[in-house]
Amino acid sequence: MIKVEFLGPIGKAPMEMEAATLADVSAKLKEDSTLTQWLDKCAVALNDTMVNDLSTALKDGDRVSILPPVCGG
Amino acid sequence: MELYNGPLDTKEIFGRWLDEQAESNYGAYIPFVGTIRAEDDIEALSFDIYKPVLQQWFDAWQEKAKALGAVVKMAHSIGDVPVHTSSYVSAVFSPKRRVALELIDEFVEDFKANAPIWKYDVKNGERIYAADRSTPMCGSGLLA
Numbered sequence: 001m002i003k004v005e006f007l008g009p010i011g012k013a014p015m016e017m018e019a020a021t022l023a024d025v026s027a028k029l030k031e032d033s034t035l036t037q038w039l040d041k042c043a044v045a046l047n048d049t050m051v052n053d054l055s056t057a058l059k060d061g062d063r064v065s066i067l068p069p070v071c072g073g
Numbered sequence: 074m075e076l077y078n079g080p081l082d083t084k085e086i087f088g089r090w091l092d093e094q095a096e097s098n099y100g101a102y103i104p105f106v107g108t109i110r111a112e113d114d115i116e117a118l119s120f121d122i123y124k125p126v127l128q129q130w131f132d133a134w135q136e137k138a139k140a141l142g143a144v145v146k147m148a149h150s151i152g153d154v155p156v157h158t159s160s161y162v163s164a165v166f167s168p169k170r171r172v173a174l175e176l177i178d179e180f181v182e183d184f185k186a187n188a189p190i191w192k193y194d195v196k197n198g199e200r201i202y203a204a205d206r207s208t209p210m211c212g213s214g215l216l217a
Contacts, residue, residue: 007189007191008123008191009191009193009202030217040214040217043211043212045126050129065123067123067126068207069209069210069213070185070188070189071191071208072149072184073107073161073190
């Protein structure tokens with residue numbers, strides 16, 4: 001199982017799921033209509049490191065963070 | 074990197090940074106202050122921060138500055154920051170002015186684009202995500 005957490009204004013409780021790669025996470029999250037407006041503008045971190053490759057392999061206990069558009073300062 | 078609940082004590086922070094580097098032989102010290110403007114009837118801005126990724130972003134900038142013989146500093150607020158107070162300060166120290174002038178520009182712009190911080194307007198006590206002023210981080214859309 002891996003855990004997916006939604007940061008900042010997304011306001012959604014964390015989800016747990018079986019996923020071998022980030023592509024699997026993408027497929028599962030696309031099934032959730034509350035995330036439709038977010039996924040195309042969100043970045044992704046795996047265990048707090050930013051990632052850019054859908055084929056990134058996941059292992060049990062991994063934590064995937066979904067980061068919506070930012071505006072510091 | 075320093076994070077505080079509520080508005081920043083900018084004079085204390087800038088004074089302390091100056092004292093800390095007093096003997097470091099830097100010829101230039103360029104501070105930047107971000108102050109909350111009164112506009113659109115807001116009472117305050119409010120901020121969420123994801124510290125683990127922010128720390129990595131800042132550590133990478135420290136390495137970049139170090140390679141140029143410079144030092145970058147920053148402090149940011151968490152939670153509500155009333156109008157006419159400050160939520161963000163940063164600074165660059167460098168041996169000569171040119172490096173510091175260029176780095177403060179790049180550092181503040183990259184901060185706006187890639188630091189994992191979320192801004193909300195506070196109106197009538199309600200937090201409203203500043204969606205139209207926010208920027209997708211580098212690599213966004215991976216899961217879409």
